[in-house]
Ligand SMILES: *[C@@H]1O[C@H](CO)[C@@H](O)[C@H](O)[C@H]1NC(C)=O
């Protein structure tokens with residue numbers, strides 16, 4: 001029996017780890033770490049000719065190819081007063097940057113399809129599939145002399161009107177048979193929220209209350225959406241693997257349950273044998289043991305206090 005347990009355990013563990021190893025290996029696995037690399041390269045790329053209010057694209061090294069970064073430096077006051085437009089992102093007037101002393105550097109990332117894949121590793125996207133690259137909008141403190149500083153992240157919070165993210169130019173998903181993609185918002189704490197695009201806006205436009213990373217997702221696997229064969233293989237393989245794993249785990253549980261049940265039955269048998277033995281002893285000695293110690297009726301207060309009527 002024990003050898004069966006260990007065999008099942010080994011199979012379950014092997015299945016689990018091979019599924020993990022099978023996922024795409026990227027040199028950077030953490031979405032947050034990627035943000036830090038992009039921040040560092042962006043600040044490094046800015047020179048003294050960088051002018052406030054002018055959007056500039058950032059050159060990244062070859063090992064981050066596929067990621068597009070654009071940046072703009074703004075005065076916090078004018079950002080709040082006039083809002084801003086940075087590629088997919090539109091910030092309406094009233095938007096607040098906090099804490100902001102004077103100027104803010106906005107960084108917009110388009111991770112492209114290759115790098116967006118790390119969001120599958122960092123967030124629980126089971127049942128969903130990205131149909132747009134992940135885009136991000138982050139803010140950092142800055143001043144005129146960008147080189148001499150230690151940038152830290154600032155918060156962007158929408159005023160009355162939300163931020164909007166227009167995926168129309170960057171999604172490869174065309175609405176077919178009424179499937180409207182959902183807006184995924186990837187929060188800094190590892191949570192992901194899904195929302196329908198607001199009914200008033202085009203279906204590839206999402207809204208947000210604050211800075212962060214965003215993407216369009218659809219439930220997967222969709223019947224109408226053609227996937228690459230390799231993706232199918234991965235999906236089918238991992239489904240079968242998961243089913244097999246669940247089945248084996250079920251076997252293991254059943255085996256354990258049977259074992260526990262057997263043991264408790266043995267214990268019950270032993271207890272009964274012991275009780276019968278004790279009964280025989282007491283009958284031999286002509287002593288009637290009290291049937292139960294807890295059955296004496298407890299005294300009841302006979303006359304309840306009844307308050308006199310008023
Ligand atoms: C970014 O730059 C800071 C300051 O120069 C450094 O401490 C940090 O390790 C860098 N991070 C990455 C991910 O390169």
Ligand SMILES: *[C@@H]1O[C@H](CO)[C@@H](O)[C@H](O)[C@H]1NC(C)=O
Pocket residue numbers: 027028037061063064
């Ligand atoms: C990219 O390559 C450079 C060297 O060219 C290296 O210093 C840097 O750490 C690499 N960055 C990442 C994100 O792998």
Ligand SMILES: *[C@@H]1O[C@H](CO)[C@@H](O)[C@H](O)[C@H]1NC(C)=O
Pocket residue numbers: 065066112114
């Ligand atoms: C994405 O990855 C594929 C396969 O690894 C590669 O051929 C392609 O050049 C990459 N695309 C970009 C934009 O880096």
Ligand SMILES: *[C@@H]1O[C@H](CO)[C@@H](O)[C@H](O)[C@H]1NC(C)=O
Pocket residue numbers: 087088166169
């Ligand atoms: C989409 O592309 C069109 C044409 O290139 C451009 O005019 C428009 O500003 C783009 N929209 C966004 C949100 O990037």
